Amino acid sequence: MTRALILDAAQTLFAGHGFEATSMRMITTTAGVNLAAVNYHFGSKDELVRAVILRRLQPLNAQRMQALDEVEAEAEGAPVKARTIVECFFGGSLTMAAESGQGREFMRLLGRTFTEPSAVVRDCLAAEYAPVIARYRDAFSRALPTVPVEDIVWRLHFMFGAMSHAVSGLDALQAVTGVQVEGPDAMKRMVPRLMSFLLGGLRAPLPEAV
Amino acid sequence: MTRALILDAAQTLFAGHGFEATSMRMITTTAGVNLAAVNYHFGSKDELVRAVILRRLQPLNAQRMQALDEVEAEAEGAPVKARTIVECFFGGSLTMAAESGQGREFMRLLGRTFTEPSAVVRDCLAAEYAPVIARYRDAFSRALPTVPVEDIVWRLHFMFGAMSHAVSGLDALQAVTGVQVEGPDAMKRMVPRLMSFLLGGLRAPLPEAV
DNA sequence: TGCACGATCAAACGAACGTTTGAATTTTGC
DNA sequence: GCAAAATTCAAACGTTCGTTTGATCGTGCA
Secondary structure (H helix, E strand, O other): OHHHHHHHHHHHHHHHHOOOOOOHHHHHHHHOOOOOHHHHHHOOHHHHHHHHHHHHHHHHHHHHHHHHHHHHHHHOOOOOOHHHHHHHHHHHHHHHHHOOOHHHHHHHHHHHHOOOOOHHHHHHHHHHHHHHHHHHHHHHHHHOOOOOHHHHHHHHHHHHHHHHHHHHOHHHHHHHHOOOOOOOHHHHHHHHHHHHHHHHHHOOOOOOOO | OHHHHHHHHHHHHHHHHOOOOOOHHHHHHHHOOOOOHHHHHHOOHHHHHHHHHHHHHHHHHHHHHHHHHHHHHHHOOOOOOHHHHHHHHHHHHHHHHHOOOHHHHHHHHHHHHOOOOOHHHHHHHHHHHHHHHHHHHHHHHHHOOOOOHHHHHHHHHHHHHHHHHHHHOHHHHHHHHOOOOOOOHHHHHHHHHHHHHHHHHHOOOOOOOO
C-alpha cells in the first residue's frame, strides 16, 4: 500500500520536476506517508528511481517482444511489413500515452529519461532496452533488406527521438507555438500523425554515399 | 576572463550532469575561480543557466532567421523547396554539432534542454524559439501547400525531437546498441542520414482522416 | 603617488538534502 | 491472545547546497 503510494507520487513528481529536483520530502508529503518510508521500502532514492522506471518499462518491453513474436508467427516466415513492426514497437507505448492518468504520465517521464545524464537511470535503461532494440533491429533488417544494418540502427535512433520528444515535449510545443495540446483527445490526434511521420522517415531514400 | 571561464566550465558540466546535478562548487573548481565568482558575475545560478544557453542559442537562431531570409530572397517569390528549408533550420546546428569541442558540447546540452522541466529553462527556450518556429512554420506552409498548418506544426515538433535526441542521445545509442558513435567523424556519418530521415517524415503522406 | 573601483578571496550563513535511529504501532503466525 | 515480525513514526544525523559578507588585491585615472 505505502509502496504503491510512494511509486505513484514519485512518478508524478519525477515527470513534473525531474529526478534530481524532486526531493524525498516532496515525495513522502505528496504520498501522505512518513519520510523514512522510502528508505525503508526501497533502500535509497536511486533504488526508488529504478523501481519507478522498471514498474512500467518492463511490462512495456515484454509486450513489445510479444507483439513482434505474434506478427512474425502470423506471417509464417514471410517478411513482416515495416509499418507493422513500427506499430508493434510504438503501439503499446502510444496507447499508454493516450490513456489519461498514470500511463500518460509515465510516458512523459520515459521521454525525459533518455536524456537524463544520471548514471543509475542510464544503466537501467540500457539494460532494459538492449535486447528489445536488438530484436527489432533484426526484424527491420528483414523487412527492409535494401537498407544496411547501420542505417537501420540510426533510423531507430531517430524514431526514438521523435517519439519521446513528441510525448514529453508537449509542454514545449504548447509554449512555443501556442497549439493546444492538452486534453485526452490530443494524443488521439497526434498518434496517426506521428506514425506516418515515422514511416516516412524509416522508408526514406538512403542518402547518397559521400 | 573569469566570466568566460565560468561559462565554458558550466556548459561542460551542465551537458554532462544536467543543470540540477551540477553544483556551484563543481563549476568554480573546474573553472579555477573562486566560489563567489558566479554570484558576482551572474547574480545567481539560474542566471548563469540562462547565460550559458543564450550565449550560443541566440546566434544560432539569428543565423536560422538569416539563412531563411537569404534563400527566400534568392527564390524571388517562388516557393522554397522543403529540403532547403530543413537545411536552413538544421544546417547551422548540425555543423555546430559536428565540430568538436564547445560547439558539439552545446548541442548535446541543447538537446537535453527541451525535456528540462525547470521553469527558468523552459521560459528561456520558449521566448527564444517562438519567433523562429513561427517563421519556419510559414515557410514550410508555402513549400507544402497541400499540408494543413496543424500538420506542419506537428511535423516540426517531431523533427525537433528526432534531431535533439540524435545529438544528445548518442550515449544512449552507444550503450544500447554498442554502435560506435564517438569521434569527430561520427557526426559526419550521422548528418546525411538524419537529413534524409527528416525529409522522409516531413513529406510523408498525410494519415487518412479518422 | 594616491585614490577609487572593480575583481577576487577565504569564511561563514541558513536552508534543504538523503539517510539513520530507536521507539511506538500495526500486522502476522501459531 | 500473545510473542514476533513488519511497518510507521518523530527526531535528529552529517553533508552539501546556493548565497552573502567583509577584507584584500590589482589596476587605471587624476
